[in-house]
Amino acid sequence: MQTVKMVVTGPFSAGKTQFIQSVSEIDVVATERKISTDEERSVKSVTTVAMDFGRITVDEDLVLYLFGTPGQKRFDFMWEILSEGMLGFIVMVDSTRPETFREARSILETFRAYAPTPFVVAANKQDMEDAWDLEDVRHALRLDGNTKLLPCVATDRKTVKDVLLELLYSILKDMESGK
């Protein structure tokens, strides 16, 4: 059995667990705990502390694993471990919470420093009225014009598929250009 993996990362409550849940053929193996601070509790009640784990079986010889990183910075010791051997990574950002953009930038730069693998950025909750425009998110995250920034709704399987496909296209393109 051959296995490959991709990592879904991003700030606290960006929608990483939901993203994986939308395409995983198994219930996401989540390592969630109750939120301990009032500020974070106001956003959601449980959070990932080690990783989320989803699976997509391609055929009897090949399986894709999706790993979701914990969003809270105090668990960032897990990030490097999870990033080892990844094909590429997805940075999720909540388009309605500009207060998390700085952290998203920091996570993005941290993962870029770990490995020169392709990545895409998924702007989650683009269906919400108070979501920032994609171009504003691009500038706020300081993404250059070559970085794929994709609209996403983590509960909508189609947009999640599109994000995964765009990452795979980037991986293929990198391979063909010999990177």
Added chain:
Amino acid sequence: MALRGNLRDFTITQLLNLINLANKTGTLILDGPSEQAYISFREGKLAYARLGKDDGSLASVLHKANKININQYRAIVDRAGQMTDKELGLLLINAGYVTQEDILLNLQGYFTGVVRKLFTWVEGIFRFENEMLPPDGRINVKLDLENIIIEGSRHLRELEQLQDEIPSLDMALKFTKRPLTNVNLSVEEWNVVKFVDPKNTMRQIASTNKLSDLDVRRIVYGLLQAGLVEMVRPAGVVALSTPKQFPVQDKQEQRTLINKLIGRIRTL
């Protein structure tokens, strides 16, 4: 869609950076602790600003700059109430009180002064109104934001926030396509700029210039915010952690594997 948020989480410098890079036209409205500010932009350049009860009118700006005295100011307010700033400016130039250059320089100084005051705001709500222009009759300027952004970035001293912005000093820098002209940099900043090259990590630049981690982060943050440089992986460095991305080593088999994944995801 919305461009709104809280200054606690998204600073003035970051907002100016966004407006600059996106060439936005409109007005940034900030509700601070005790005052409201209106900052207008045209195609990413500062056009007009006013703060609190100050109306930002030409008469008020010239009075504050001691270009007209209090009696002249009062006379203008009393008698020229319906006159636009452009009309008033012409009148004052023709009467020999001020020159056109005086007017422009003083307005530029006043507007940048308003923005400078905002750098001290750490609390407040902001929203950007697309296409909302300055009040009719006010004289607009056209000021590049890069220098204001770099100046604002110098106010950022908190190591924790800088570490968030620049987590690893082992990344390198390269210039963006924005021209490095008419930018006012300090000697320290120039010393960093001299070594901007994808071959040099920020750690090496800091070491060469005998800068602390905090100092190099602060300087690079300003250059990043002004859109002058971007972070890249250092050229020629092979990442240490690239263990077994693929279960197969043959390039063709790797491509086949990725194509299989693409085919499977499409069917989900």
